[in-house]
Amino acid sequence: MADSTPRLELSKIQGLSLPVYHSWLEGRSIFYAPGMLVGVEQAMLKTFVQRLSGLASQSGEFNAQPEDHQLDPLAKEIIQAAQLARQTWQALQASPFNPLCLTLYPNTECNLACRYCFAQPISGDESLHLSLPAVSAGARLVAANCRAAQQPLTVVFHGGGEPSLDLSWIESALCIVEDAADRAGLPIFRYIATNGVMPEENAAWLAQHFDLLGLSCDGPPDLQRLQRPQRDGHDTSAAVERTARVVRQAGKPLHVRATITPQAIRRQAEIAAYLCEILAPQEIHAEPVYASLQLSPADRFQPDQASAFIASFLEARQTALRYGVAWKMSGSRPGEIHGPYCQVLRSVLQLIPGDSAAACFKACTASQAQVAGAWIGAFHPASNSIVLDETIVKRIQGAVLGLRGKKDGCPGEACFNFYHCARDCPDFCELAPEVHPAGFRCQVNKLLAASMLTETAFANLGRQPAWSVAIKL
Ligand code: SF4
Ligand code: SF4
Numbered sequence: 001m002a003d004s005t006p007r008l009e010l011s012k013i014q015g016l017s018l019p020v021y022h023s024w025l026e027g028r029s030i031f032y033a034p035g036m037l038v039g040v041e042q043a044m045l046k047t048f049v050q051r052l053s054g055l056a057s058q059s060g061e062f063n064a065q066p067e068d069h070q071l072d073p074l075a076k077e078i079i080q081a082a083q084l085a086r087q088t089w090q091a092l093q094a095s096p097f098n099p100l101c102l103t104l105y106p107n108t109e110c111n112l113a114c115r116y117c118f119a120q121p122i123s124g125d126e127s128l129h130l131s132l133p134a135v136s137a138g139a140r141l142v143a144a145n146c147r148a149a150q151q152p153l154t155v156v157f158h159g160g161g162e163p164s165l166d167l168s169w170i171e172s173a174l175c176i177v178e179d180a181a182d183r184a185g186l187p188i189f190r191y192i193a194t195n196g197v198m199p200e201e202n203a204a205w206l207a208q209h210f211d212l213l214g215l216s217c218d219g220p221p222d223l224q225r226l227q228r229p230q231r232d233g234h235d236t237s238a239a240v241e242r243t244a245r246v247v248r249q250a251g252k253p254l255h256v257r258a259t260i261t262p263q264a265i266r267r268q269a270e271i272a273a274y275l276c277e278i279l280a281p282q283e284i285h286a287e288p289v290y291a292s293l294q295l296s297p298a299d300r301f302q303p304d305q306a307s308a309f310i311a312s313f314l315e316a317r318q319t320a321l322r323y324g325v326a327w328k329m330s331g332s333r334p335g336e337i338h339g340p341y342c343q344v345l346r347s348v349l350q351l352i353p354g355d356s357a358a359a360c361f362k363a364c365t366a367s368q369a370q371v372a373g374a375w376i377g378a379f380h381p382a383s384n385s386i387v388l389d390e391t392i393v394k395r396i397q398g399a400v401l402g403l404r405g406k407k408d409g410c411p412g413e414a415c416f417n418f419y420h421c422a423r424d425c426p427d428f429c430e431l432a433p434e435v436h437p438a439g440f441r442c443q444v445n446k447l448l449a450a451s452m453l454t455e456t457a458f459a460n461l462g463r464q465p466a467w468s469v470a471i472k473l
Contacts, residue, residue, distance in 0.1 A: 306443030409438030
């Protein structure tokens with residue numbers, strides 16, 4: 001979508017107890033509730049709002065009524081979508097933490113020196129490791145939950161540091177998790193996120209043992225060299241390209257994670273073309289660089305860069321589409337009800353070096369988790385189990401899932417994007433007590449969601465006299 005293209009400007013409908021929003025688009029009235037978009041002719045606006053008000057009680061319940069107007073089926077659809085969004089949100093707040101995915105951070109070491117890394121990897125004797133008994137206890141806990149929920153078990157290897165540095169550890173951990181899944185009679189899905197800088201035989205081993213590989217690559221060699229060099233300063237492009245080739249030749253799916261920095265803000269289409277042509281993944285996840293403290297202000301995005309970021313992002317999405325590749329970002333996913341990235345909201349048990357469990361993907365050691373207020377439990381050798389502190393889990397759920405936005409400038413449910421927005425996480429943590437102004441990510445999330453909804457609205461605009469479409473973006 002070009003910058004000059006009209007974009008939905010959705011405002012909450014005043015006086016309605018449920019989250020339903022309205023905007024004009026090319027002379028038509030567009031209504032939105034999380035999961036549903038409805039268009040009606042301009043002349044129908046007043047009647048449609050009256051029908052909506054009749055269907056939503058003051059307490060936000062759905063008032064079942066006989067359908068005695070041609071607009072009632074659409075009004076009912078959108079009111080029910082709004083009610084479902086709010087109920088899903090309340091269930092997220094209330095549900096016990098029963099993780100269905102096991103995410104392992106094996107170590108705190110890395111062979112690269114990415115200039116924006118939040119993990120602060122440690123080399124040599126001081127590096128920390130996750131123990132195999134902790135992995136075993138975590139696998140049993142997650143397998144029991146998966147069996148109860150009749151879901152496959154997902155295991156993710158991530159860092160922290162680079163997870164593939166010690167393949168014999170990975171092999172042992174995989175065996176342990178596979179055994180736990182097997183004993184519970186569960187299918188297993190194995191994913192590893194890697195920097196891809198490894199000998200060819202290691203890449204072949206990973207491709208053989210994992211169902212999906214996520215490769216970090218920031219684009220053409222000049223960007224990769226600048227942003228993701230080896231610790232000794234050497235270039236990493238050739239190794240990453242080789243790893244991608246090995247994965248493709250093994251017939252395994254490949255996703256790429258590209259970090260977009262302020263320096264590359266306008267180069268996203270070029271990055272997309274390089275990644276599609278040379279690495280040829282199925283999906284590319286383009287994420288704005290995290291504003292970690294070691295970055296200088298010039299290396300962090302500012303809120304007024306959001307429009308330029310999204311314009312370039314959407315251009316890159318078109319480029320990737322021409323190669324049949326999805327170009328995505330995770331901050332706002334209008335097809336899902338979601339909040340920030342906290343693992344306790346995503347049913348993920350994240351085990352980190354020091355044998356602790358953390359609620360935040362940025363916490364790579366027990367001490368980092370403690371400082372962030374995201375430490376939620378640990379492996380207890382005496383009971384050979386992972387012991388989670390439910391009080392801390394509840395506190396985190398409550399802190400990040402309030403119905404009002406916490407920071408200045410986030411009006412909570414009054415924003416159309418509230419039910420699918422990661423807020424300013426991870427630049428500003430929702431667990432931090434201080435209130436902060438709405439940042440770059442808020443603006444980006446809002447613009448991206450509005451752009452995607454506008455595209456859907458445009459695709460349906462010609463339908464007469466009224467239409468609805470479910471949002472699956
Ligand atoms: S953080 Fe921004 S985009 Fe997200 S809900 Fe709040 S105001 Fe809306
Ligand atoms: S809200 Fe805070 S704890 Fe949760 S994922 Fe974001 S940075 Fe981590």
